Amino acid sequence: MSKHILYIINEIKDQYLTDDNDRPWIIGFSGGKDSTALLQLVWLAISEVPKERRIRKLHVICNDTMVENPIIQEYVDEVLEKIKKAAVEQGLPIYVDKTIPRLEDTFWISVVGRGYPVPNNSFRFCTEKMKIKPTSRFITEQVTEFGEAIILVGTRRSESANRARTIKKHELRGKRLTNHPSQFNTFIYSPIKELMLEEVWYIINAMTSPWGADNSKLFQIYADASADDYECPTVVTDKNHTSCGQSRFGCWTCTVVKEDKSMSALVNKGNEWLRPLMNLRNDMIENRNLSENRMTTRRNGTWAVTEDGHNQGAYTPKYRAKLLKQILLAQKEIQETKPNIELITNQELIAIQVIWYRDMIFEYSVSEIYNRIFNKNVDMDSKNEKIQKELELLRNSCEDEGDYNLIKELLILQQSKAFLNRKRGLKGEVEQVLEKYLNNEN
Numbered sequence: 001m002s003k004h005i006l007y008i009i010n011e012i013k014d015q016y017l018t019d020d021n022d023r024p025w026i027i028g029f030s031g032g033k034d035s036t037a038l039l040q041l042v043w044l045a046i047s048e049v050p051k052e053r054r055i056r057k058l059h060v061i062c063n064d065t066m067v068e069n070p071i072i073q074e075y076v077d078e079v080l081e082k083i084k085k086a087a088v089e090q091g092l093p094i095y096v097d098k099t100i101p102r103l104e105d106t107f108w109i110s111v112v113g114r115g116y117p118v119p120n121n122s123f124r125f126c127t128e129k130m131k132i133k134p135t136s137r138f139i140t141e142q143v144t145e146f147g148e149a150i151i152l153v154g155t156r157r158s159e160s161a162n163r164a165r166t167i168k169k170h171e172l173r174g175k176r177l178t179n180h181p182s183q184f185n186t187f188i189y190s191p192i193k194e195l196m197l198e199e200v201w202y203i204i205n206a207m208t209s210p211w212g213a214d215n216s217k218l219f220q221i222y223a224d225a226s227a228d229d230y231e232c233p234t235v236v237t238d239k240n241h242t243s244c245g246q247s248r249f250g251c252w253t254c255t256v257v258k259e260d261k262s263m264s265a266l267v268n269k270g271n272e273w274l275r276p277l278m279n280l281r282n283d284m285i286e287n288r289n290l291s292e293n294r295m296t297t298r299r300n301g302t303w304a305v306t307e308d309g310h311n312q313g314a315y316t317p318k319y320r321a322k323l324l325k326q327i328l329l330a331q332k333e334i335q336e337t338k339p340n341i342e343l344i345t346n347q348e349l350i351a352i353q354v355i356w357y358r359d360m361i362f363e364y365s366v367s368e369i370y371n372r373i374f375n376k377n378v379d380m381d382s383k384n385e386k387i388q389k390e391l392e393l394l395r396n397s398c399e400d401e402g403d404y405n406l407i408k409e410l411l412i413l414q415q416s417k418a419f420l421n422r423k424r425g426l427k428g429e430v431e432q433v434l435e436k437y438l439n440n441e442n
Helices: 003-018 033-047 070-089 107-113 125-146 161-170 197-206 215-224 261-268 272-287 317-335 346-358 366-374 383-397 401-419 426-441
Strands: 025-028 058-063 094-099 149-152 177-179 186-189
Touching: 003 033, 003 197, 025 033, 025 125, 033 058, 033 197, 033 215, 058 070, 058 125, 070 094, 070 215, 070 272, 094 125, 107 125, 107 317, 107 346, 125 149, 197 215, 261 272, 272 317, 317 346, 317 366, 346 366, 383 401
Parallel strands: 025 058, 025 149, 058 094, 149 186
Antiparallel strands: 177 186
16 A cells, blocks of 8 residues: 555544544545545545544435436445445444435426426536535535534546646645535545545555455446547556546436547447437437427526527427437337336326426327337326316306416416425415416506
8 A cells, every 4th residue: 555545544534533523424425436435545544443433424425316327326336235234244334325306306307397408518407406406405414413514525636627726726724624615514525635546546456445345347337438539547456457547427318518428438348238328318419409399488488589580498398298208218228138227217207297287288198108118008197187177167267368377377386396395486486477477467
């Protein structure tokens, strides 16, 4: 073990024992190389602490966006189980927690349900909804219980110039801990910020995983995902180790980057079953800005047509239905090889139908689309007939068409909020509906 790595382990142990309270430590674990190296060093440090002084809990937090790269997700799930088991066997106060976005914040609810255009650099709803909010809720719970919390991050200066600037901006000279930029009573600790890439791979390839994982699997995933034009440093710890790139893994649906090089490399190196995901992602990018796929207004009702007549509003009902069909077809194709992989959950399918009702989309049915593709007879929209009868009764009771539309929209708004357990924002949306009604009356 190098002196630098040994120094970091001793520093982590010293910090663990220095704190005079039991505020928990939290590690964001993605299963990638940096978070794996960080957790290994922290694990070794805590193992050297006397049992009677291991009073501080270490929470290993894994955020599942529900659209993670399936190869990484399968690997991470396997590792998390090993971490849980090994922590108990070794008597370490290490706990695994998994966070997911709320139903109303998932990628498919936003895109297929509400018709949000898939993200790009100027419209990037996904990071906030699917990553930041779930983790922030967990951190807030810990701060509420213990008063404070410390987040250990695997950021490194050598990773990129932007990362180096960010670390420098927030660090305090002579201080290991820095204030979290947005979380109250939360601190940031970056033990491996000075590590070089070669040292990270040394930790993974040459040091034994303390929870018994096979780190060669992680190395192989990175090697398979390395495109030819990536900078691939050679990390030699034995003759079997080849070059491994700095591939980044994230959501397979990511449309912010022009090309998902890691996914392309995985497909080109034999993972042909991933091709439907790659094709669907590319298709979403190509169809994002087509005027025929976009409405003339945004979700909030504001006008969204350019001077040259190009629509920039939410996705049309027709395109939302088409996209749902593409998702389910991709899922069906993948399940021929990987039967346990689910691209969209049943809860999301039901919620999408509810949102479509609220948007007055009755010409497309989630059940019909699903049943045609999977040759099943599942009913996800049994309320359709009931809703139509209720609307007919409401229409007969209202003398004015405007009153009918107002009451109808308010009722469907309340029903959709109740189904999604999302009362937040109900008051504001009710006010928007009333304001639109009053403007029409005037």
